[in-house]
Each structure stands twice: as structure tokens, then as C-alpha cells.
Amino acid sequence: MNGLVGRAALLVSLPFIVLGIITIPVALRRGRRDWIPIAYGAVLANFLLVTAAALAMVVALVTHDFSVSYVAQVGSRETPLFYTIISLWGALEGSILFWGWVLSLYAVAVVWFNRERPGDLVPYSAMVLLAVSLFFAILLVGPANPFHVVFPVPPNGPGPNPLLQNHILMGIHPPLLYLGYVGMSVPFAFAVGAVLSGEAESNDWIRLTRNWTVASWGFLSAAIIAGMWWSYDVLGWGGYWAWDPVENASFLPWLTATAFLHSAMVQERRSMLRVWNLNLVVGTFALTILGTFLTRSGIISSVHAFTTGTIGYYFLTFIGLVLLTALAMVAGNSDRLSTRGRLDSAASRETIFLLNNLFLTAFMLTVLVGTLFPLVAEAIRGVKVSVGGPFFNRMSLPLIAALLFLMGVGPALPWKVASRADLREKLLPPISGAVVLLGIAILMGIRNPYGLLVFTFVGYSAAANLREYWIGVRARHVAQGEAWPTALVKLVGSNRRRYGGYIAHFGVFFVALGITASSSLRSEREATLKPGETVSVYGRTVRLKSMWGREEKQRSVVGATMELIENGNVRATLEPRMNFYPTSQEPVPTPDVHSGVFGDLYLSLVAFRPDGSTATIKAIYEPLLPWIWFGGGVVVFGAIVSGWPARRRRTAVPAIVASANPARDAA
Amino acid sequence: MTTSRKTKRLVIGGIVVIVGTFVYLLYGGLDKNVVYFLTPKELLAKGTRAVDVPVRLGGQIKPGTVKWNDATLDLTFTITDGTSDIAVRSRGAPPQMFRDGMGVVVEGRYLNDGVFKCTNLMVKHSNEYRPPKAGESPKEMYKTLMKGAGS
Numbered sequence: 060m061n062g063l064v065g066r067a068a069l070l071v072s073l074p075f076i077v078l079g080i081i082t083i084p085v086a087l088r089r090g091r092r093d094w095i096p097i098a099y100g101a102v103l104a105n106f107l108l109v110t111a112a113a114l115a116m117v118v119a120l121v122t123h124d125f126s127v128s129y130v131a132q133v134g135s136r137e138t139p140l141f142y143t144i145i146s147l148w149g150a151l152e153g154s155i156l157f158w159g160w161v162l163s164l165y166a167v168a169v170v171w172f173n174r175e176r177p178g179d180l181v182p183y184s185a186m187v188l189l190a191v192s193l194f195f196a197i198l199l200v201g202p203a204n205p206f207h208v209v210f211p212v213p214p215n216g217p218g219p220n221p222l223l224q225n226h227i228l229m230g231i232h233p234p235l236l237y238l239g240y241v242g243m244s245v246p247f248a249f250a251v252g253a254v255l256s257g258e259a260e261s262n263d264w265i266r267l268t269r270n271w272t273v274a275s276w277g278f279l280s281a282a283i284i285a286g287m288w289w290s291y292d293v294l295g296w297g298g299y300w301a302w303d304p305v306e307n308a309s310f311l312p313w314l315t316a317t318a319f320l321h322s323a324m325v326q327e328r329r330s331m332l333r334v335w336n337l338n339l340v341v342g343t344f345a346l347t348i349l350g351t352f353l354t355r356s357g358i359i360s361s362v363h364a365f366t367t368g369t370i371g372y373y374f375l376t377f378i379g380l381v382l383l384t385a386l387a388m389v390a391g392n393s394d395r396l397s398t399r400g401r402l403d404s405a406a407s408r409e410t411i412f413l414l415n416n417l418f419l420t421a422f423m424l425t426v427l428v429g430t431l432f433p434l435v436a437e438a439i440r441g442v443k444v445s446v447g448g449p450f451f452n453r454m455s456l457p458l459i460a461a462l463l464f465l466m467g468v469g470p471a472l473p474w475k476v477a478s479r480a481d482l483r484e485k486l487l488p489p490i491s492g493a494v495v496l497l498g499i500a501i502l503m504g505i506r507n508p509y510g511l512l513v514f515t516f517v518g519y520s521a522a523a524n525l526r527e528y529w530i531g532v533r534a535r536h537v538a539q540g541e542a543w544p545t546a547l548v549k550l551v552g553s554n555r556r557r558y559g560g561y562i563a564h565f566g567v568f569f570v571a572l573g574i575t576a577s578s579s580l581r582s583e584r585e586a587t588l589k590p591g592e593t594v595s596v597y598g599r600t601v602r603l604k605s606m607w608g609r610e611e612k613q614r615s616v617v618g619a620t621m622e623l624i625e626n627g628n629v630r631a632t633l634e635p636r637m638n639f640y641p642t643s644q645e646p647v648p649t650p651d652v653h654s655g656v657f658g659d660l661y662l663s664l665v666a667f668r669p670d671g672s673t674a675t676i677k678a679i680y681e682p683l684l685p686w687i688w689f690g691g692g693v694v695v696f697g698a699i700v701s702g703w704p705a706r707r708r709r710t711a712v713p714a715i716v717a718s719a720n721p722a723r724d725a726a
Numbered sequence: 727m728t729t730s731r732k733t734k735r736l737v738i739g740g741i742v743v744i745v746g747t748f749v750y751l752l753y754g755g756l757d758k759n760v761v762y763f764l765t766p767k768e769l770l771a772k773g774t775r776a777v778d779v780p781v782r783l784g785g786q787i788k789p790g791t792v793k794w795n796d797a798t799l800d801l802t803f804t805i806t807d808g809t810s811d812i813a814v815r816s817r818g819a820p821p822q823m824f825r826d827g828m829g830v831v832v833e834g835r836y837l838n839d840g841v842f843k844c845t846n847l848m849v850k851h852s853n854e855y856r857p858p859k860a861g862e863s864p865k866e867m868y869k870t871l872m873k874g875a876g877s
Binding site: 401402403404405413421425428429432436442443444453454586587665668677 | 733737
């Protein structure tokens with residue numbers, strides 16, 4: 060029954076999608092705008108049908124309907140309800156279904172929120188989103204169909220991959236990632252829509268696109284941080300980032316989207332970088348599809364990569380189509396999109412944004428080359444190679460340091476041209492922040508050059524960003540007599556985009572300090588303990604109290620009870636565990652972490668004697684590590700402040716008027 | 727006009743220099759940091775070229791060679807591909823299900839003394855469902871553990 064509903068819903072969605080894709084250009088070319096609602100109806104119908112299919116899958120999972128192939132693959136009667144529901148995205152077919160659902164949701168949202176916007180941009184964008192939906196709909200009725208009939212119906216299934224049913228973050232990280240990843244198709248749709256409707260010449264589409272990009276970017280940032288946190292809490296090695304191809308896949312579009320958020324401002328203010336922005340938007344979308352290809356085609360092995368057959372060819376074809384579209388767009392419009400504004404001075408905010416884009420793009424290319432090189436080497440030379448962490452670290456550290464510095468210089472400099480006095484007045488005072496943080500880094504014991512450099516630049520840039528706040532708040536306080544807190548709130552409200560952006564900067568600073576301190580000062584001990592024995596790391600002492608075992612419905616657990624000792628008293632109790640799942644030869648480590656403001660004590664059970672007489676414990680102390688998670692939260696908060704939709708103004712200037720008046724943009 | 731053209735030239739020149747440096751670094755970085763994935767036979771065939779460079783060595787654990795001292799945390803075993811063997815030395819506990827004959831990948835360097843010094847040990851595992859064999863079901867592991875703990 061569930062299988063039938065799901066199959067039928069997905070099949071019926073196909074003609075609706077095709078109807079929408081055909082109706083829009085025909086209606087717009089013939090001037091029949093009264094046909095557009097038909098296409099929008101198709102967008103809504105697609106959303107409802109994919110929702111029905113996704114719900115049918117959830118019902119099938121929850122009711123253990125093993126006649127549905129996907130349930131037979133990932134379901135089991137022993138898995139707790141929460142992990143049963145989230146196994147919707149635990150394997151290939153389900154994740155494609157979820158992807159398709161998120162995309163159909165975005166399409167409805169784009170049409171709904173822009174229903175009053177005049178011009179052809181929104182209909183064309185809806186057409187593009189339907190075209191992307193068509194790709195995923197074809198996958199879902201073809202190579203990634205989750206609703207195949209299984210007969211005879213098996214009595215039980217293996218359950219989800221143990222690594223994916225061991226932590227609550229598995230219910231949070233994937234949906235955030237999909238919202239971020241799939242959300243990048245909206246800017247792509249706007250870009251294609253802008254070119255098709257002729258609005259690419261105006262800068263208004265950039266404003267619209269930027270708002271949607273902020274939202275997707277916020278989701279993607281949150282997803283990357285949540286993924287790091289999951290890796291830290293489950294994999295048991297005390298790290299959070301390994302330049303694994305899958306991590307890189309999520310990071311690549313984040314880099315180009317970050318570049319776009321900055322260069323979009325240059326286009327709005329100065330009418331420059333038009334073609335470049337188009338490229339960034341299309342590139343970001345292509346990178347999300349490439350990332351999905353890398354993680355879903357089985358071409359690389361990792362937790363996220365599910366083995367499959369032909370689905371990789373579909374993705375390669377689709378990436379090819381996207382890139383061809385981009386090429387045609389840029390080539391066909393390059394004369395119309397040539398730069399109207401020009402760079403007045405090297406000492407200006409535009410220059411900093413230009414450098415920021417250069418470094419972010421270089422960063423993206425580094426990660427891309429490092430990720431794809433093993434595939435290319437194997438295909439061409441037939442050798443198996445891997446590109447290790449040293450390559451990525453060596454290449455990215457200078458770029459990261461430079462970017463951190465620019466994050467302070469950019470906000471301090473004015474648009475167009477900065478006078479000598481400006482430069483002195485703006486760029487010199489933050490040096491005090493740099494000195495303070497450099498001092499702190501030395502006191503903490505950081506000695507490696509990049510660690511010191513990161514602390515120095517973060518100190519400089521944090522001071523520069525704080526100073527922007529301080530100047531604004533003080534001006535309001537003095538000029539309008541507002542109380543300090545009111546002045547702060549009103550200041551942010553007066554230009555949420557700008558001050559929200561600075562909040563995101565502060566988040567990045569916290570993340571940078573957390574990563575630098577925890578990797579530079581990480582202290583690790585591994586020891587085999589009998590009950591009562593202790594091990595010390597970074598001045599923290601833990602004692603093994605006892606070993607224990609416990610039987611749970613879907614797994615068996617072996618754990619060690621450890622006590623954190625301070626001045627002879629037990630300060631906290633930690634329980635690093637190992638979870639044994641029947642489907643896996645290897646146990647899933649479940650470390651336990653004692654977090655403080657200044658660092659994490661991380662305990663992992665790595666081995667034990669079967670008779671329980673000893674436990675081998677890996678104890679790690681990582682200074683400032685929790686700042687990474689906190690900083691991630693600050694980044695997301697900044698994205699919310701910056702991107703939260705403004706209340707609609709009744710007297711908004713219609714976009715068509717704005718675009719008919721290019722002189723205004725160029726001024 | 728002239729100042730703006732000068733600025734433009736300056737900016738373009740700067741971009742060219744930065745991009746050039748970057749491409750050079752990228753090439754050099756890849757050249758030095760590519761880690762080859764080899765089997766014991768391939769590694770030995772490379773002779774001295776394979777000594778003291780980072781390598782990923784893959785193969786099966788030769789039955790009866792695993793030795794682990796849980797007091798000093800020294801772990802030694804031999805990796806084989808059927809024709810050639812290489813002794814591996816590592817520090818730290820082996821993965822819990824480290825058994826004879828299973829596939830492993832070790833990352834590290836092959837040293838002059840003929841021993842592979844491993845810095846990272848990875849067990850090859852598949853996501854495919856495989857019913858547990860006798861003695862390795864969680865229930866049995868758990869029972870052994872509780873029996874030994876005597877509580």
C-alpha cells in the first residue's frame with residue numbers, strides 16, 4: 060500500500076513538472092501571463108505529490124513495511140522510533156527522495172514569497188527549479204527508486220548503518236545540509252531567470268538572490284558545524300575535520316557562496332563584477348551537484364557514500380548540462396553585462412572584497428583539486444593515491460590567515476576611495492587588539508607560526524569589527540540621546556545586513572580560535588588501566604572506576620565509568636562506551652566529553668579485556684575546542700540577523716521601474 | 727582617467743602575481759603530498775624509492791602475527807597480499823574486531839630496518855549486511871564481559 064502510494068505519487072509528479080516547464084516560456088513569449096498560474100499550479104502539485112511520497116515512506120518505515128525495498132534495506136524492528144524516522148535520509152534512495160522534497164518546498168516558497176514581483180524573472184526561475192526537480196524525479200522513478208516491491212516480504216531488516224544510528228545529531232546535520240545544499244538551487248534559478256528575462260542588466264536580481272543565498276548559506280554553515288560535531292562525538296579520534304572528500308564536498312559550495320555574499324555588495328554599490336557574480340552563483344550550484352555526485356555515486360568510500368550502480372552517470376550528465384547552461388548564459392550576455400562601474404582606488408572596500416573573492420576562490424580550487432586528484436590519477440594513470448591532510452593544511456593556512464586579516468580591513472575601509480587620514484584613523488587602532496591576542500596566544504603556549512598569526516589577525520579583525528559597532532552606537536547615543544542598549548538594537552536594525560554580517564565575522568573568529576588552540580595545544584595520552592588506576596592529561600586526572608556491560612534492544616553496550624578527579628574530589632563522571640550493533644563487525648565508539656569554557660576533556664574507550672579487568676582509554680585535552688560550536692552558533696545568528704526578511708513596504712518601487720533606469724545603478 | 731587606468735593595471739598585475747604564486751604552490755604541494763596506495767608486493771618492488779616516504783599500505787592481516795601489549799600499547803602484525811609480507815609496527819590499541827585475515831589499510835612509512843611504521847590504522851569495512859559469526863554477536867561479547875567482571 061505504502062509502496063503503491065509512493066510509486067504513484069512520484070510517477071504522477073513527472074507530467075506536472077513537464078507541464079510547468081513547457082507552459083512558462085510559451086506563456087511569456089506569447090504574452091499570455093494568464094497561463095502562468097497553470098505553471099505555478101504545477102509547482103504546487105509537484106510539492107504535494109513529493110510530500111505524499113515522502114510521507115508514504117515515513118509511514119512505511121514506522122510501520123516496518125518490509126515490502127518496500129528501501130525499508131527492507133534500512134529498517135529493523137529493533138531500531139528506536141527516532142532513528143527509524145531519520146533513516147529516511149540514511150541511505151541513497153531515501154536521501155534522494157528527501158532532496159527532491161526539499162527542492163519542491165523551495166520552489167513553492169520562491170513562487171509564494173515573490174508572487175507580487177512584476178517581470179518575468181520569477182516565472183523563469185520557477186521553470187529552472189522545475190527543471191532541477193525533473194532531474195531528481197527521473198532519478199526517483201529510475202535508478203534511485205525507493206519504492207520497489209520486495210517479495211517475499213522479509214520478516215525483519217538489518218537497520219540503518221550503525222554509525223548513523225548512534226547519535227542525535229544524525230537527525231539534525233542531514234536536514235540542515237539538504238536545506239543548505241538544495242537551497243543553492245534558488246540563486247541558480249534566479250541567475251538563469253535574470254538572464255532569460257533580461258533583468259540581468261539591472262542589479263535588482265542580485266538583491267533578491269542575495270537574500271535567498273544568506274538563508275541557504277546559514278543552513279549550510281550550521282550543517283558543516285553540526286557535521287564536525289557529529290564526527291567529534293562519534294568517531295572517537297578527538298578530531299572534527301579530516302579533509303575527507305565528503306567534508307570537502309560540503310565545504311566547496313560554502314566557499315563560493317561566501318564569496319558571492321561579499322561580491323554581491325560590490326555589484327549593488329558599484330555595478331561591478333556582474334559576470335563574476337553570475338559565475339559564482341552557477342558555480343556554487345554546480346558544486347552542490349558535484350558534491351552530491353561524489354557522495355552518492357559510490358566513487359569514493361566513506362560513511363556517506365553508498366554503493367550504487369549507474370546513478371553516477373546521471374549526475375555527470377546533469378553537471379555537464381548545468382555548466383553548458385552557464386557557458387551559454389555568460390557568452391550570450393557578456394557585452395550587456397560588462398562592468399559599468401570602475402575601481403577608483405586600490406585603497407577601498409571594493410579592493411578588499413576583490414581580494415576576499417580571489418582568496419576564497421583559490422581556497423575552493425585548492426580543495427577541489429585535492430579532492431578530485433585521486434579520481435583523476437586513478438582514471439588516467441591507473442594508480443591509487445590519496446591526497447593527505449598536509450596538502451590541504453599547507454595550502455589553506457596562508458589563505459585562511461589572509462582572509463582573517465581582510466575580515467578586519469574590509470569593514471574599516473570606505474567604498475570608492477580612502478584618504479590617508481581615513482587609513483590612519485581606521486587601520487591603526489585595531490593593532491592593539493592584535494597585540495593583546497598575540498600575547499594571550501604566547502601565554503597559552505602556542506608556538507607554531509600559523510597559530511600565532513591566526514591569533515594576531517583575529518585580534519586585529521575582531522577589534523576592527525567591534526570598533527564599527529562602537530562608532531555606530533556612540534554616534535546614536537550622542538546625536539539622539541538613546542540609551543546604550545537601545546542604540547545598539549536600533550543600530551543593528553538600521554542596517555541588519557551590515558551588522559549581521561559583522562556578527563557572522565565574530566562567529567568565524569571564535570571558530571578560528573577554537574580550531575587553532577585545539578589543534579596546536581592538543582594533548583593526548585593512551586593508557587591501559589585497571590579499576591582504581593588513573594591517567595593524567597594536560598593536568599587533568601581521570602580514574603577508572605569500573606567496567607560494565609548492558610544489553611539494549613538494538614545493540615549491546617560496553618562502557619567504562621571514569622571519574623574526573625580535582626583536589627582529591629570527584630568533579631565529574633564520564634562514561635566512554637562502545638556500542639555493538641549486530642550488522643557491524645566493528646563496534647561504534649561513543650566517547651564522552653567534559654566541556655568547560657576553556658577546553659574539552661575527551662575520553663574514548665579504545666579496547667578492553669573481555670573479562671573486564673582492564674580498559675584502554677584514550678584521554679585528550681583540547682583547549683578552546685567548544686568555541687568552535689559556539690562560534691558556529693554565532694555565525695548562524697549573524698545569518699539570521701542579516702537575512703531575516705524585512706517587512707514589506709507598501710510603496711516599494713517596482714523592480715521593473717528600477718531596472719528601466721540603469722543610470723541610477725551606475726551613479 | 728589616467729589614474730584609474732593605472733589603478734586597474736596595478737590591480738590586474740596584483741591578481742596575476744597572486745594567481746601565479748597560487749598555481750605554483752598548488753603544483754608543488756600536490757607533488758610532495760600525494761600518498762600512494764600500495765600492496766606489499768608493489769611497495770617492495772619500488773625498492774629504495776619507497777623507503778621513508780608516506781604510503782598507504784593495504785592487504786590482509788597474516789594469521790597468527792598480531793601481537794599487542796596492552797601495558798606498553800605496542801602493536802605489531804604482518805600485512806600480506808598473498809605473495810609478499812611486510813611487518814608493521816604501530817602504537818595504540820588495535821580496533822576491537824581486529825582479526826586474522828581481515829583487510830586493513832595502514833598509513834605510515836616503510837623504514838630502513840624493513841619494518842613499516844604505522845601512524846594511522848584503518849580497518850576496511852563494508853556497509854553490507856552480514857550475519858554475525860559464532861562468538862562475535864554482541865550478546866556473546868556482552869556475556870563474556872559480564873562473566874569476567876563477576877558482578
